[in-house]
Amino acid sequence: MSAPEIAALDAALDRAGENVTLKRTVKRSGADVVASVTCRAAVRSVSADQIAGTIAVTDLAVIISPTQILAASWPGANDSIPAENLVDQRLPKITDKMVVQGRERQVKVSKPIYVGGEWVRTDMVVAG
Template identity: 35%
Template sequence: MTPAAAIAALNRQLALHGQDAVLRRSTWVGTTKTNFDVDVRITLRGYRPDELLGGITQGDSQVVLGPTEIAVAGWPDSMVDVPRAGDQIIAAGRTRSVIAAAPIHLGGELVRIDMQVRG
């Protein structure tokens, strides 16, 4: 499977089975906070009890996100195209903080992002 085919397959599945969300990164310049929001399509699920290992705690959730919306929107100030700890996901009326993000590459190209979120 090519990276483009993997991204297209993920985008189709997210369109069919995912939900709308907002990925937010906040930046500070002096005392002024600016939010940069990107509309994204995600899957969101809680972790099973047998997955509560390491830094994963009860109440954390897993988010799967494709790279398409982030690449199209373009993060400000040459920010990397992968969410990082401190970013937020706003979905289903709740704001969750990104604890960790695991980019998945195929053939050297980013095709999927798995995130652990809390809140």
């Protein structure tokens, strides 16, 4: 059963979010394959206090729920990752791409949020 935080986030994203597509290149049977999943997301311009270092005024702040990622078992198998390096591959990471408002962008920051040990959302910054 999902946490109440996930249900609340999903309801808010259904009402006021938009579809984005998260993409990752993985290796399967020796070939590169692009694994993708469509997620509901809150997409906003970055705030003034976020603009520092590599974060630019043109970047976008994105909040996603884990719901669609978990339902799709995204990104699936990746033959190029040694077992000793396995972390939760479902978590978005900075080598991923995201299609937002029709444009492919680079994930710059990915911060998973956990409540009671359960992944309930990810706050991200994508290159604008």
